[in-house]
């Protein structure tokens with residue numbers, strides 16, 4: 167059996183290496199590639215992914231996995247790692263073999279071309295130029311869903327890629343309960359926001375020197391424990407984190423010269439993702455276990471550092487002097503309390519990535535509804551901008567002035583990522599469940615953050631979440647930490663507590 171595990175490792179190492187090589191090409195495509203190279207890059211990525219797919223679906227790998235799973239089923243396995251590796255490899259193999267090489271190549275090319283078309287369409291506010299790419303990507307995703315198979319609805323198959331076992335009907339019911347609680351909260355805050363003493367963003371909507379924003383982003387990443395010997399920070403249109411190894415986890419950020427939040431809080435967000443991947447057990451290197459276990463768990467880490475730590479009063483009190491001394495003219499005589507209120511202003515807005523914590527999930531619900539309708543065929547690509555605007559009006563009371571600030575704002579659909587958005591809300595919800603448990607275990611995180619001590623929280627996350635990689639499923643991790651399953655209770659309590667105080671209104 168040991169020889170067979172070694173043989174499995176050898177095969178998986180190659181597949182993982184090919185995937186990481188392709189990820190480097192994609193990272194480069196988002197950061198440094200010259201404009202004229204997108205078409206050739208699309209072909210290179212497609213070639214690498216096709217080779218990886220051939221390896222991932224080879225008959226030899228299938229036989230090996232079937233032998234190993236029979237052996238594991240028949241014996242008491244003392245090697246938990248081998249058991250996890252075989253379980254995850256079987257899941258990946260079963261998924262991969264359902265997709266034809268032709269479909270994988272078509273998806274890879276259409277995604278790379280789609281991203282380039284989206285970037286130009288957003289710049290020129292030209293939805294019509296992006297529409298044919300979107301149509302093709304939806305068509306391919308429907309084909310993919312049919313090939314993968316699903317429980318009730320094709321969208322189930324797309325969700326399952328990012329969150330194992332998650333059903334469309336479950337998301338619908340979680341979202342509908344959350345919406346029922348959230349809409350009245352947003353309304354109460356909006357009423358209180360009319361008072362002239364309510365928090366306002368004015369303080370952080372000034373000129374902030376771009377180079378100093380960059381330096382501050384580097385500084386805060388290091389402060390949180392991001393290891394620059396095993397990563398780097400670059401600029402991209404849409405911030406993201408990506409890993410080519412446990413020892414090479416990169417992040418990107420973007421700067422707006424007249425708005426403080428995108429670079430600083432965007433960096434904190436990506437740092438949260440990167441800390442997860444840098445914290446995976448190094449012995450999982452070059453295996454499928456060296457990855458986040460699900461996108462919901464991944465997003466719980468980014469939101470925890472961005473919001474529960476970064477937007478907390480303790481953090482702002484601790485770090486405001488540093489921020490103020492970087493921007494003396496913009497922040498002048500402001501206090502930490504003024505800054506805390508400014509970075510926690512609730513305002514229904516058009517752009518998801520700049521949304522406050524309270525309204526953020528409404529942006530996700532809009533995308534989820536539209537995706538379901540696009541995949542089921544109820545909504546056409548031609549009618550999408552109108553449907554988008556109507557939902558923004560209905561959920562957030564705002565209407566985009568142009569498609570660039572509306573339907574064209576996110577990269578996800580251009581890279582064929584359908585079923586991805588709901589995991590953002592799952593991440594928000596989970597971040598509070600995990601934070602509350604860590605807070606209890608550590609005897610209060612607030613005072614540590616106030617003293618600039620972030621290591622105890624990071625160690626707790628490493629122990630309970632990061633180190634496991636994919637060796638534990640999202641539901642196992644959630645159950646081990648909380649003793650139960652995902653629930654919006656903690657998140658709603660946090661929102662009511664924090665924003666009730668900020669807006670001086672009773673949200674209970």
Ligand code: ZN
Nearest residue numbers: 435439465468
């Ligand atoms: Zn994220």
